[in-house]
Structure formats: structure tokens, C-alpha cells
Amino acid sequence: MTAGAPPVISIRGLYKAFGDLEVLQGIDLDVHKAENVVVLGRSGSGKSVLIKLVVALLKPDYGEVVVLGQHVHQLKQKELDALRRRVGFSFQHSALYDSMNVSENLEFPLRMNTSGLSTGEVRDRIQQALEAVGLAQSHKQMPSELSGGQRKRIGIARTLILQPEIMLYDEPTAGLDPVTSGEINELIQQVREKFHTASIIITHDLTCARATGDRVAMLLDGQMLRVGSFDEVFDTQDPRITGFYKYNFTEHP
């Protein structure tokens, strides 16, 4: 994290409702360069909505989102596309293109967003991205042949191939066994170290939060209830927060 430098993501007074359901009710959050911020919250609390607002997949009712110095929701389509190339988004269910094999999944965004790359350069970039996620031998496999953990890794590799400055992870460990979850947590840290990315990690997995987050933000009832280090956030008697901790870390006698 670069102290004093402007945040790479700055969210101010963000409101979003779906009909009568007010999901976000005035969110403020800053993320700095090379910083991992974990957003914790219950299912349906609006965590995924928050990162979809960051990449303008959704429009806010009020508030502003500034990413890499640009007001996301005021950009024209071409400017937004240019910004999106600098932001990687790892989906909860990986969202791999199931008609393409692993190699094609990585090649597709690269070919669509860069011109003048030779076949050799494309192959090298794919190889580098696959090596970065530890799946260098998976070129020809179809998404349906991959395990949940492998799909997550390929999803992350697909975003890394465009060399983003910011990564947004939506529930990176959801549905994975503890060992694979640990590997994904490690991968998130490696991505930050290798590519110097700032990240928002959406999760309700406290092990993931503790392993990957420099800061933790607790999203409850549409607001950031507590923001700070993992220990600071959980140093409270608020039952809405202690409930999280007790479920995730059961202490044995």
C-alpha cells in the first residue's frame, strides 16, 4: 500500500436499491494501490452488487465510484471499455466460456483487446497467465472437465492476461473444500505480489478474509459497519459480527 497516494478505488455515498429492497445505503470505501480489501457480509447483503457497481455492470441510484481517477458512471462506452481493461473481475462461478477450451478462454479477451500480437506472443501470454495460476498443462481442457478450484484459477488467469491494475474477486472460495480454498487464498496473495494489483475480495469466509485481507470491511444492513484490520473488526460484542466469527472459527475445548 502506498501511504498518502490517492486511492485507486474511491467509493462515496453509494446507494443502490432493487425495487423496495435497499441493498446499499450510503457506502464509503477507499482501496489503495497494492492493497487487498476484504468485504465481508451475509448472503444477499449486497457485496457482489458493490463490485458490479465498481465496473459499471450496474448503475447506482446515488453516489460516486472513482476508479483509477475516473468517475466510472460518467464515462462514455469507449472510455469505460478502456478502464475495464485495467480492472480484472473474477466471478463467483468463474463464468468461463463453456464453448471454448482453457486456451481459447484466455486468448479471447486478449485477441479482442489487443491488436498486432503475433501467434507466438499470444501463446506466450497464455502460458504466462496459466503458469501464474499453477495450471500450465491445462491448455486443451474444456471448462466442464475442470474441478471447481481449477475453474476459479482459470477465471483468475483470464483476467490476469490483460495485466489489470485492480482485481475484483467475487466469493473466490465459495463452494471449495478447505485445502483448495487455502490454495486460492495463496494465489490471491501471489497475484498481488507479482502484479502489484489492488483488490477487493468479496467473501463470507473468514479464513479467506484473514489470509488475504490487509483491511476488512463489514457490510451489514446496507452500510459498512466496521472497517479496519481483521482483529479490529472482530474486537466487538455486536452479535451481528460475533455471529460470523463463532460460525467460522469454532473453538474446541
Next chain:
Amino acid sequence: MDSFAVGVHDGSAFLVRFFVERFSRPFHLRELVKQCYEVGCKSLFLITLTGFITGIVFTKQSRPSLAAFGATSWLPSLITVALVRSLAPLITALICAGKVGSSIGAELGSMKVTEQIEAMEVSAINPFKYLVVTRTTATTLMVPALMLYCCLVGLAGSYLNVHANEAASLPAFLKSGFSTITFRDAFASVTKSVFFGFSIGLIACYKGFNASSGTQGVGRAANAAVVLAMFVVFIEEMLIVQVITWTKP
């Protein structure tokens, strides 16, 4: 009534967006060629089978009526007129609405509910242009081509039956058949098929692109794509025939 109005509004916006996106770069030619192959080549077997059988069956069923007036020599002209003006465009459109419409509706619906379309958006790829424009253009180009092919195999089926029963030669069959067909007939049929192909592609893409509610939504999108496309094909057939009749010199 409200949902119908919303549907018409959204559908119109989708249509306008198609034309806006169609004529701006990038054109995704490789994907367009791939989709033309998917729509055209992969429907050939079905079109061959149905076109050929239609030719035979229509000839067999028309024979007794013509024989009653001693006019079986008119069979080639009757079959050719029926095939070129109406049967081939309709059969091709209905088969494509069923096969291609459901396939596109399900594919795009599945991509929608598994966030693959959003994944394209966040990768700065325009999913409308890549998925909708290419597929709709492919159906618009391939349905007329399949219609002409359907005419051909339908006539082949008819000829085999006529040859077996009346011992007509191929040149005589073709000469008699095409004596009643004008350029205007062929042009009208191709024009009809262009509209059919466009409607099938656009409706299937619209239903798939707006699918929701998980796997159930995918099924609903595929089903709605087929039902609506077939309905629109019949409405267009009626309107176009009316226009052709009005403008006949």
C-alpha cells in the same frame, strides 16, 4: 397488458440497437462465418429430409385431383409454384425457428445465467455485437440460402415421383415446372426468407439475452424463442403475400 407494452418497448430497443451495432466496427467476421456454418451446414440434413419428403408427398397428394381433370401434365408447374412461392420459405423458416431458434435461445440464455455475458462486458468486449449481431446476421444470410436449397431438394423429390408414375424426363419436368415461375416469384421468396431469417435470429437472441431465473429461465428462453419466432414467421408470411398481391402488375 403492462408486460406486453414493456416487451414491445424492449424488443423495439433491441431491434434499433441491432442496426446501430451492425454497421459499426468491429465486425467479428470470424464469428460470423462460424455462425453461418452453425446455422447453414448443420441444418442441411433436416432441410434435405423435410424438403425431399414434402416434394414427394405434395406430388402424390396432388395427382388424384389433377387426374380427375386429365391434367397430370400440370403436376410439375403446380409443385414448382407451391414450393417456390410458399412451401420452401415456410418449411425452411419453421425448421430454422425450431432448430436454430431454440439453439441460440438456449445458448445465450445459458451464457446469461452463468454470467458469461457479464464476463465479456468486464473484459471490454461488446457482447451484443459479438453474440447478437453475428448470430442474427448469420440467420438472415443462411435462411434464404437454405430456402433455395429446400426448393431444389423438394423438386428432386417431386421429379422422382413424377418420373416413376408418368415417366417424365428431367428436361420436360424442369421446362414445365419453371414455365410458370417468374423472377418476381423467386425474388419475393428470397425477400420473405430474409425477413424470416432476421426475425428468427433476432427473437432467439432477444429471448436468450434476457433470460433469467437460472436453468429454468434457459428452458423458458429457448421455448419462447421458438414459439414467438414461428408466430412472427406466419404473420410476416401473411403480410408479405398481401404486399406482393397488391404490387402485382
